[in-house]
Amino acid sequence: MAKTKINQDTEGQILNAAEKVFQKKGMDGARMQEIADEADINKAMLHYYYRSKQLLFEAVFANAFSLLAPQLNKIINDDSSVEEKIKNFTNNHISFIAKHPYLPNFIIQELNRNPKFFEQIQKNAGFPSLEKFKTQVAAEVEKGILKPIAGEQLFINIISLNIFPFVATPLIKGFLKLDDKGFKKLMEQRKTEVSEFIINSIKK
Amino acid sequence: MAKTKINQDTEGQILNAAEKVFQKKGMDGARMQEIADEADINKAMLHYYYRSKQLLFEAVFANAFSLLAPQLNKIINDDSSVEEKIKNFTNNHISFIAKHPYLPNFIIQELNRNPKFFEQIQKNAGFPSLEKFKTQVAAEVEKGILKPIAGEQLFINIISLNIFPFVATPLIKGFLKLDDKGFKKLMEQRKTEVSEFIINSIKK
DNA sequence: ATCTTTGTTAACCAAATGGTTAAACCATAA
């Protein structure tokens, strides 16, 4: 209450609220009123700052994606060895997700709903290509450090093993009969186990 | 046109149409009118056969889940060795997905939206537990066939490597700059590569 | 033939929802 009429980063407040609601309910499930309530603000303000639901959503999505992309960049454009990359990425990922639990599912879900989002985002940022990683893997295979594997497949394996459990959390919890605590424990173990699992498989 | 007024499996027609629309757009994105159009049927019929959107959706979801569960059961309750299970599951999965491309994403998405669905389904069918697989893995580790690994983690790894690429298809296509054809080719390779990757890692 | 049950349709309805508007508010510069 006692809200001053001064604009103290109303725009940011809206973006935070929109993030929360959109990431939880998706574009279709989210309601403008709910976002307004979450931001403790009049609904008309949403339109004042971001013309439409679509544009507000796009702001949230771009923001979310800009958090995920650098994570993957560590695999793609870092200078360390493949083994180090795997260890680093795997170890960091769990901690990262803990701070953004809805993020992977949100991005995947909305990218499925409208694959064109990828093109739009690809333009904005100088977007990373997998080329470097592919040549790096090929080189390490050549040197006899790694068993033969295509860079693409290894990349897919790394992100699958790391991201999937957080996308399919309810499925895994259901099949494994885990509560929040049990699930968290299992994910904590994966911080080291997953990288061992991968390296075990590819190292000569 | 020239539609007879006879009931020739209208209910099934509706279910098929609903499946198509719900799996593509999700509960929130789907429109009853669109389902009716897809089924080439009057909208009121949807309510005549399945009272509400919610109930129609639940019928579709249960149906979808009943397709996925047996797949996972092959890992859990089959009598073959762990190695054979991995090979079989991996090899079959791609072909299965080709017939139901929206299925994994649909199930995961809706399970995230409402985790209670799992409980409801768990009651209906005599639901499989992971116990058997866990003891099997423990036994093979004991015998020295496999390197030490927990059954839960191995299970998660298997389904992650197999399912994730089909859940995150647009993300992977984007990062790897693949068109439909390139993606399909890569997935075809995975039929054998994924099982080799896993077995490489765990076999002593 | 006629009555009854089941299936089907067009028209309709109330609620929800994204979006608009016009007036009020308030800090600040003139």
Next chain:
DNA sequence: TTATGGTTTAACCATTTGGTTAACAAAGAT
């Protein structure tokens, strides 16, 4: 003090949407 310009609000609007209704048509039962 007052004019100004961005900010905020309550009320409003048009459309969409899930759901209902009443009339009607087709078979089967009597």
